[in-house]
Amino acid sequence: MKPEEKIISYFSALKQKKIIGPSYIFIGENLSLIGRLLKIINCQETSKYCGQCWSCKRLDDFKHPDLLVVEPEGVSIKINQIRQAIRFLSRSSYLAPKKILLVKDAQKLTAEAANLFLKTLEEPPNNSFIGLICPKLEDILPTIISRCRKIYLPYLENKAIKSEDDVEAILRSGYFGSQKRKDFSLFLESLIILLHKRLKSKISYAGQPGSGFLSSLDFKETITALENLFKIYQASGTVNINLAINLIKMGLKCS
Ligand SMILES: [Zn+2]
Structure with missing residues (x-):
């Protein structure tokens, strides 16, 4: 089985047992694989994802009302962005089973933003999923790492990065x-x-x-x-x- 498919199966097994954790760090740059994992979280059609339903289609281009993507504004991710993200998670979801917060370039969280984020990472509101993405785990604060499960994304080897x-x-x-x-x-x-x-x-x-x-x-x-x-x-x-x-x-x- 290809490494990508292994992660897909693993996540789908967690979904079947209803034990997908609330906070994850994804290490790597394989954004299309993360997109597939998000579909697994919210697709209600199959144990993996169907790729056809309203939710799957919206997650294809990362535009879903129950998904918030936070990325650096300028050089860093600021405390206000995390404040907004926490507010987003505390509201009830629009349609999907879970609200998803994705933080791209999590290594760029300012110290203040990271500190504000800690409590939410440890005890996220019900029905929410937080995914932090970073190129290297070493760049992330240990206090954040200890609150998340880690997934190393397989490197896109011998393959053009198409998307x-x-x-x-x-x-x-x-x-x-x-x-x-x-x-x-x-x-x-x-x-x-x-x-x-x-x-x-x-x-x-x-x-x-x-x-x-x-x-x-x-x-x-x-x-x-x-x-x-x-x-x-x-x-x-x-x-x-x-x-x-x-x-x-x-x-x-x-x-
Ligand atoms: Zn679906």
Whole structure:
């Protein structure tokens, strides 16, 4: 069984026994796998997830009324964001069995925000699920780690990181988990394909901004970004990977 499928089966077994814990830390960058786990939590059709119901479909693009995604505003996740998140969890759910709070780049919680969060992590309101996501466990405060169960996400090996969400997650974190040149090339290829698609849609549907994190770029900026990506791609055997990630991030206005 592939590592991803093992985690899916594990979670689905927890669901059947009704023992999915309230707070988890997901270590890694496999956002699409996290999306599948969230579907398991709230799909009422099967013991895994059906992929077809109202809830599953909304979780596909992480837009569900019972899901709140918190991510850094600027360089950190601030105390006000955590205050709002706690309020969100304390309300009753709209439709799904559980309210889900997802904190991306949890290593960027300020000390104040983390402290405020501790009590909720330990005793979350009924029917809630909290998932923290971080690239490396070492970057998370021990007081937070001790309150959560940990899941190491399998690394996306030998496979292009296809989804825009995954590419965006890596760029926003400013950190590329692997130091393997091959993985970095695949990441660049994925991003080039995404920008190329974006360019095509700009030509065919002039003026329509579309959605996603690349949508703020205009035509000229998209072309410049592509040109710069090709340069980095040509140097991808020698370039400093995390420096390159941050250059790309700036070029794409992805702060
Ligand atoms: Zn479903």
